[in-house]
Amino acid sequence: MTATAELMDFADVVERFDPVLGLEVHVELSTATKMFCGCANAFGAEPNTQVCPTCLGLPGSLPVVNGTAVESAIRIGLALNCEIAQWCRFARKNYFYPDMPKNFQTSQYDEPIAVNGHLDVVLEDGAVFRVGIERAHMEEDTGKSLHVGGATGRIRGAEHSLLDYNRAGVPLIEIVTKPIVGAGERAPEVARAYVTALRDLLRALRVSDVRMDQGSLRCDANVSLMPTGSTEFGTRTETKNVNSLRSVERAVRYEMCRQAAVLAAGEKIVQETRHFDEATGSTSPGRRKETAEDYRYFPEPDLVPIAPSREWVEQLRTTLPELPWERRKRAQEQWGLSDAELRDLVNAGALELVAETVEAGAAPGEARSWWVSYLAQQANTRGVELADLPITPEQVARVVTLVAEGTLTNKLARQVVDGVLDGEGGPDEVVEKRGLKVVSDDSALLAAVDEALAANPDVAEKIRGGKVAAAGAIVGAVMKATKGQADAKRVRELILERCAQ
Ligand SMILES: Nc1ncnc2c1ncn2[C@@H]1O[C@H](COP(=O)(O)OP(=O)(O)OP(=O)(O)O)[C@@H](O)[C@H]1O
Ligand SMILES: [Mg+2]
Ligand SMILES: [Mg+2]
Structure with a gap:
């Protein structure tokens, strides 16, 4: 059976099920340096040129928190109407992946810097939908893998993989919504509108360049379905790294239709991460989702907790731009x-x-x-x-x-x-x-005008005889000769001056 044959029609989906969404947005901060070391944080450098023992996780290296990143995290939290923690700390999220040289990601777990906020998003018809924010926490980015030789650019089928650690340790803020319920058939639109609104907000705060195409803003979309009228959430899937606003909408819609077909067939949804394919608009299974226990989170012993003073938070509130x-x-x-x-x-x-x-x-x-x-x-x-x-x-x-x-x-x-x-x-x-400047320098224009008049003696004669409208043809010739760079109004004046002499 092909993937498309396994989809339920969207109209039927929303009649039979209520969707629940959860959006996780990762935003790379545009600080000068990385989260825990002094390496430059800049996109596009030669691979592995912006690395040091700390972001490479070499034994004996110690992290130091980037103060500007903490400031950005607090400002983001405030703009999202969150409470800013009096005290928070980092945690180690342990897993193995080649692009993460430390074998753990320094993140925040149950003690994030900002919790319990909201963002109002405007839908296409002007309706406002309030999205709850569960938390915004600080963490670091991983490096990047480049899978070479396969058809898909993914690890499966690739001949070998290359690793670039320049991105390892770049400051990230992860912003996680509360479960979004009640969006119904507008769920795909709400997802897109939320990411749009969040991107605009982050842009206004000037904390990130929010380029979805370069990965400085990335969205993971969690989707589940429950039978209409039920309040018990279904099992969710998490579609990873959807990298445009349009894809967010498409991925949510696709998952709704896919999950509905699975549920209608009496089967169960597997909790897993999925991958969105831009070309087909479909999602395919990734890895089975780790649970929090699998990550063996524990408080980061190498970093001191962060206790933002109320004065500092209030001072940062005054730096918020017009939102x-x-x-x-x-x-x-x-x-x-x-x-x-x-x-x-x-x-x-x-x-x-x-x-x-x-x-x-x-x-x-x-x-x-x-x-x-x-x-x-x-x-x-x-x-x-x-x-x-x-x-x-x-x-x-x-x-x-x-x-x-x-x-x-x-x-x-x-x-x-x-x-x-x-x-x-x-x-x-x-x-x-x-060489695109408008040529309005009279001497350059006059030369072109004289040339055009000489090349079109009969037209020139008409103008001299008082048929001013004929000047249009000469203007056209001059524009052509100057590749559109002449100031047309001035050319016309010069033609008439010349013919009046
Ligand atoms: N049943 C559900 N259906 C849809 N969304 C859900 C459901 N349960 C939770 N969510 C949402 O899914 C998102 C889960 O993100 P969160 O970062 O908390 O956990 P995670 O995906 O397990 O962890 P990780 O950060 O490692 O990906 C949240 O936005 C949450 O509100
Ligand atoms: Mg998450
Ligand atoms: Mg997640």
């Missing part, structure tokens, strides 16, 4: 958006980006138009989330300024943006490298 929901309200007022326009912006994941672009100096209308049209299109063709496009709000603002100053036409501006997206550098660099 997305406050920003939404203000943006709507200041930018004069209708409810529908605001919703589109939020649903496109563009609100934060537009707000930051405006902060960087662009007019709201321009900022909004870039993100929801041209850049949204680019994200779509590249198959990435808008926020994951390799262009920053500051760079977009710079392009807007260049257009406003008359250095670029809209058409040239799009070419500049393309250059930035293709990794050619910032806007000014691309303008320079691709």
